[in-house]
Amino acid sequence: MVRTSNARQDAVEAAVRLFRTQGYSATGLTQLLEESGAPKGSFYFHFPGGKEQLALEALQVFGSELRSRIQRRAAATATGDEPAFIRALFEATARELEASDYTAGCVASNLGGELSSGNRTIADAVNAAVQSWVEAIADGVANRFETRAAATTYAATIMASLSGMRTMARAQRSTAMFAAIADVLVSSLPSTPGNKSGSDTN
Amino acid sequence: MVRTSNARQDAVEAAVRLFRTQGYSATGLTQLLEESGAPKGSFYFHFPGGKEQLALEALQVFGSELRSRIQRRAAATATGDEPAFIRALFEATARELEASDYTAGCVASNLGGELSSGNRTIADAVNAAVQSWVEAIADGVANRFETRAAATTYAATIMASLSGMRTMARAQRSTAMFAAIADVLVSSLPSTPGNKSGSDTN
DNA sequence: ACCATATTATGGTGATTGCCATAGTGTACC
DNA sequence: GGTACACTATGGCAATCACCATAATATGGT
Numbered sequence: 001m002v003r004t005s006n007a008r009q010d011a012v013e014a015a016v017r018l019f020r021t022q023g024y025s026a027t028g029l030t031q032l033l034e035e036s037g038a039p040k041g042s043f044y045f046h047f048p049g050g051k052e053q054l055a056l057e058a059l060q061v062f063g064s065e066l067r068s069r070i071q072r073r074a075a076a077t078a079t080g081d082e083p084a085f086i087r088a089l090f091e092a093t094a095r096e097l098e099a100s101d102y103t104a105g106c107v108a109s110n111l112g113g114e115l116s117s118g119n120r121t122i123a124d125a126v127n128a129a130v131q132s133w134v135e136a137i138a139d140g141v142a143n144r145f146e147t148r149a150a151a152t153t154y155a156a157t158i159m160a161s162l163s164g165m166r167t168m169a170r171a172q173r174s175t176a177m178f179a180a181i182a183d184v185l186v187s188s189l190p191s192t193p194g195n196k197s198g199s200d201t202n
Numbered sequence: 203m204v205r206t207s208n209a210r211q212d213a214v215e216a217a218v219r220l221f222r223t224q225g226y227s228a229t230g231l232t233q234l235l236e237e238s239g240a241p242k243g244s245f246y247f248h249f250p251g252g253k254e255q256l257a258l259e260a261l262q263v264f265g266s267e268l269r270s271r272i273q274r275r276a277a278a279t280a281t282g283d284e285p286a287f288i289r290a291l292f293e294a295t296a297r298e299l300e301a302s303d304y305t306a307g308c309v310a311s312n313l314g315g316e317l318s319s320g321n322r323t324i325a326d327a328v329n330a331a332v333q334s335w336v337e338a339i340a341d342g343v344a345n346r347f348e349t350r351a352a353a354t355t356y357a358a359t360i361m362a363s364l365s366g367m368r369t370m371a372r373a374q375r376s377t378a379m380f381a382a383i384a385d386v387l388v389s390s391l392p393s394t395p396g397n398k399s400g401s402d403t404n
Numbered sequence: 405a406c407c408a409t410a411t412t413a414t415g416g417t418g419a420t421t422g423c424c425a426t427a428g429t430g431t432a433c434c
Numbered sequence: 435g436g437t438a439c440a441c442t443a444t445g446g447c448a449a450t451c452a453c454c455a456t457a458a459t460a461t462g463g464t
Contacts, residue, residue, distance in 0.1 A: 007411080023316035025227035029452060041412045044454065051452065103319040110315045112373045114225035117305040126373040153382045156370070160383065163369055164362030167311050170318045171328040180355045181362065188390035209441080231422060243442040246424065253422065 007038040008046040014038070015058035021103040023110040024055060055111055056125055062107040063129030067136050074140030083186040085140045086158060090182040093162055094175035102170045109163055134159050144190050154189070161185060209240040210248040216240070217260035223305040225312040226257060257313055258327055264309040265331030269338050276342030285388040287342045288360060292384040295364055296377035304372045311365055336361050346392050360387060 014036030018027040033040045047053045077085040096104050108126045116123035137155035145151040169175050216238030220229040231253060235242045249255045279287040298306050310328045318325035339357035347353040371377050
């Protein structure tokens with residue numbers, strides 16, 4: 001194993017950025033290589049699987065970065081502090097959208113929307129990324145639930161809301177709703193294991 | 203106003219179908235016209251604005267159809283029956299995904315993901331469609347809230363979760379989580395105006 | 405110096421992209 | 435029968451698409 005050249009990594013990073021803002025099909029290899037500075041001539045040396053392989057790797061990079069960020073916040077969550085954890089997830093997404101002028105989409109969401117109907121490989125990778133986020137969220141709220149399954153269900157609700165909100169906020173160019181929606185979801189967080197607040201009245 | 207030819211409508215309907223399953227950029231005009239049976243020669247007669255105009259109209263058709271469906275369910279919701287309304291929304295989405303073998307995406311979500319960064323016109327149309335759905339949902343749960351704003355916030359949470367769940371379920375090829383997630387969201391529905399269940403404990 | 409391998413340049417493949425100009429056909433109204 | 439208009443066929447535009455074959459270069463170890 002020898003070394004050198006960040007062309008490969010540059011290409012993957014550019015793919016993450018472009019797939020987030022404009023999706024898969026709208027991103028041409030030419031634009032991708034131009035923006036990354038990576039040489040065009042070596043693309044199929046680094047990615048013999050072509051554009052699909054690049055998408056898989058971009059998905060994996062984006063997936064594990066986001067998972068780490070969630071895990072970091074989950075680990076920093078003290079017992080009883082779970083509402084702050086949930087609110088922080090929404091807050092972070094809102095901030096990212098604002099900082100990017102509402103261009104920061106989600107690689108998984110975009111690839112899924114364009115490809116998961118016809119490409120099982122991509123669909124599986126999208127699913128794997130999303131599930132890793134759900135599990136990371138579940139870790140952060142597990143103390144509030146009696147069973148892991150219940151925590152995972154709640155985490156999936158958070159994940160779905162975050163994803164949907166990102167889409168809505170991009171179109172709206174506003175993050176005004178994020179805090180209020182975090183509150184709604186916090187309100188369905190059980191206050192203590194086995195005592196699911198709110199659910200008793202319905 | 204004279205007459206004839208369903209070519210225009212056929213094209214819009216095909217656009218809805220294809221933009222749902224594979225998004226905007228991956229859908230070529232050729233494929234679109236082939237599948238719709240609409241003649242190629244008359245495309246720019248019917249849509250002088252080109253592909254973007256077609257997207258706008260597809261979005262509008264998809265938007266108002268979905269809005270009607272939500273409104274129908276909202277109107278059929280008796281006071282006190284709001285949890286059933288929420289559950290029905292998730293149930294309907296799950297059924298649609300199953301029936302389509304998980305190809306049934308959302309036009310707004312796909313167009314938004316690919317275009318809302320660079321095309322303000324499309325972004326506005328996406329936002330308008332989504333807001334119309336949020337308002338329709340808010341109508342169905344308004345009785346549970348003291349203010350319209352609170353109902354809208356809750357409705358936006360439902361909308362975001364539905365959107366995110368659709369994306370997740372397509373990749374996962376499973377609707378297993380829908381019912382449980384509906385339950386989580388029902389649990390944050392106030393039991394009576396002004397008494398927001400669950401929120402008092404956090 | 406030599407070789408093996410890693411990386412890139414060059415140039416092009418055929419196919420497809422969205423778009424459009426021109427001409428022609430169909431039907432309806434007078 | 436003639437005019438007006440709705441609609442479609444044809445053919446081709448330049449540009450881009452993903453992809454690849456071949457050859458050149460760079461860089462490491464020996």
